[in-house]
C-alpha cells in the first residue's frame with residue numbers, strides 16, 4: 001500500500017497485510033517484550049526486543065507513513081513523547097527554535113521548562129506574519145521552525161508551503177504538528193515540511209480510549225536518526241495502544257467528514273447568537289487566513305472556539321451547562337467535548353506570551369446527531 005492507492009484504502013490496508021499464518025485480516029496484538037532467536041545474532045526479521053521493534057507497532061508505523069505521504073513513520077506513547085523525541089533528534093544545547101506564539105500549551109511547556117534550561121532558546125512568533133518569522137531566525141543557530149496549524153485553541157493558520165520555502169532558503173528544518181487537521185485534511189510533508197507529528201490520542205485514535213503519538217518523515221537519513229532516538233529514548237507506543245490507533249484510523253476519512261459537517265452547523269448557530277463575540281474557525285470567510293486554509297486543507301475541521309459576552313464566568317457557565325457536549329480536556333473523539341482553555345488545557349501558559357483569553361470556550365465537535373448538538377449548545381448559551 002502506498003501512493004498508488006487512495007487515502008481511504010491506505011487507512012484500512014497500509015501496513016496490514018492479512019496474517020500469513022491464519023489469514024486474519026486484522027494484525028494481531030503482539031503483546032510481547034522479547035523474541036526467540038534462531039541462533040546468536042539470528043533474530044527473525046530483526047525482531048530482537050520490543051522497544052526496538054514490535055510487529056503491531058510496525059503495522060501502525062507503515063500506515064502512518066502512507067497517510068502522511070512520508071518515507072517512514074514512528075509511533076510513540078503520547079503526542080508529547082513524539083514532539084520531545086523529534087526536538088531532541090533535531091536540536092542540541094546552543095541551538096534555537098522558532099515556534100508559534102499560540103502553540104499547544106504542553107508544547108510550550110516542553111520548550112520553556114525543559115528545553116530552555118537545557119540550553120535551547122526559542123522565539124515565539126505569529127506564524128501568519130512571514131516577515132516576523134524571517135526576523136526571528138538566527139543565522140547559524142536556528143535549526144528548526146515549528147509549525148502548528150490549525151493552532152490549539154485559537155485555530156490560527158500558518159502557510160506550510162510558504163514557511164517551508166523560507167526555512168529551506170535559511171537552511172533550517174520544518175516540523176508540523178498536524179493534530180488538529182489530521183492527515184485526511186492536510187498533508188504537511190507534501191507541502192514541503194520535513195517532519196510531521198500527531199497526538200494520535202485525538203483524531204487518529206478517534207474514540208477517546210488511547211493516548212499515543214506519531215511522527216513521520218520523508219527523508220530516509222532523518223528517518224534513521226529519528227529511529228535511533230525513538231529506540232534510545234524509549235517512549236514507544238505499546239502494542240495494544242498501537243492496535244487501537246490503527247483501528248481508529250480505518251474510519252478516519254468518514255469521521256472527519258462528519259466532524260466537519262457538524263462543526264459547520266455549530267458555527268452557523270454561534271454566528272446567529274447574540275452572546276457570542278468572536279468565533280475562531282478557519283472555514284469562516286472572516287478568518288484572517290481563510291484563503292491559506294482553503295489552499296492547504298481539504299475542509300476546515302471539527303474544532304471551533306469562541307469568545308462570549310460576560311467574560312470568564314459566562315464562559316465557564318456555558319461549559320458547566322451542556323449535556324451532550326461533555327465537559328473535558330482532549331479533542332478529536334467521536335463524542336463532542338467542551339472546555340474552558342484558560343482554566344483547563346492552557347492553564348500551563350497563564351502569564352506567558354501564549355496566555356489565552358479567559359472568555360474563550362473551545363469545542364471539539366463530535367459526530368453525534370447534529371440536531372442534538374445544536375439544541376444542547378443553544379440551551380447552554382441561554
Ligand SMILES: Cc1ncc(COP(=O)(O)O)c(C=O)c1O
Nearest residue numbers: 078079080104152179199201212
Ligand atoms: C496540538 C496538540 N499537540 C500535541 C498534544 C499532546 O498530545 P498528548 O496529550 O497525546 O501527549 C496535544 C494535546 O492536547 C495537542 O492538542
